[in-house]
Amino acid sequence: MNAYSVVNYHITNHCNYQCAYCFGKFDGQENPSLDKAKMIIDNTASYFKINRIQHGRINFAGGEPMLYPKLDELIRYTYSLGISVSIVTNGSLLTPERIRSWNGLVSCIGISIDSLCENTNIQIGRCCRGSVKTMEDWLAIATAIHECGIALKINTVVSKLNIQENLLPLYHAIAPNKIKLLQMHLIKGINDWAKPYKITKQEFDDFCERHSSAFSIIVAEPCGSMENSYLMINPVGNVQLNNNGIYECYGNCCDTPLCEIMKSVPIDADKFNSRYVREVKP
Ligand code: SF4
Secondary structure, three states, rough: OOEHHHHHEEOOOOOOOOOOOOOOOOOOOOOOOOHHHHHHHHHHHHHHHHOOOEEEEEEOOOOOOHHHHOOOHHHHHHHHOEEOOOOOOEEOOOOOHHHHHHOOOEEEEEEEEOOOOOOHHHHHHEEEOEEEHHHHHHHHHHHHHHHHHOOOEEEEOOOOOOOOOOHHHHHHHHHOOOEEEOOOOOOOOOOOOHHHHHHOOOHHHHHHHHHHHHOOOOEEOOOOOOOOOOOOEEOOOOOEEEEEEEEEEEEEOOOOHHHHOOOOOHHHHHHHHHHHHHHHOO
């Protein structure tokens, strides 16, 4: 992990969706204050600097990161430190105006879209008070993202709930720079209740095959591919890794340098590189 590194900062536990399989939950944790969040970003910046990581990126995630009230301030702060900024969002609060306000500051916006079908989205829980994003909404958002020169990434979690879906019309219409298909996976103690929505590797491969035939920018992440390669900081600063299906904590970067914590984090360098190195220019 030399020239390039990504730290996923899950800035908030709050979300306005209730996805049946959600693995972005950090129960009982309140939002960090702006000062605390900046401290965590400073610590990450030092880690990048000490390790001579030229292309360091902080990816703001959640919960739903756009529910963190000071997100825009944090984006500006992170960018001012020379760190590349990306966001992964459910897209419910994205508007063309908000996207334009990030012009020049944010390098990539990742949007989680599992379905174009209203009923499927409601079944999954990808809705807020029954309101579901439509193809027209996604087109307007994608257009604004492209106009700002921001890379657009789509994450689709494949589960029993959307396994029959054909997302090619969406992918063609919004022309993302990258599409990630993730096989729904279980994290012990986080989303155990999602077992009924599990699919087999064969079902996942078939879904990927159906979509990949028209798209070379698709990356498939079967169960296990995130293990030991997805480094995250949770809302209160705990450094966590999905270590063999369990979120394990290795220290808190509010009171310990991230460099120190990283010495005990069992990152799988090969997996990490295959996840991220090709994203230097998303
Ligand atoms: S949008 Fe993301 S964080 Fe929110 S419930 Fe769904 S998976 Fe969880």
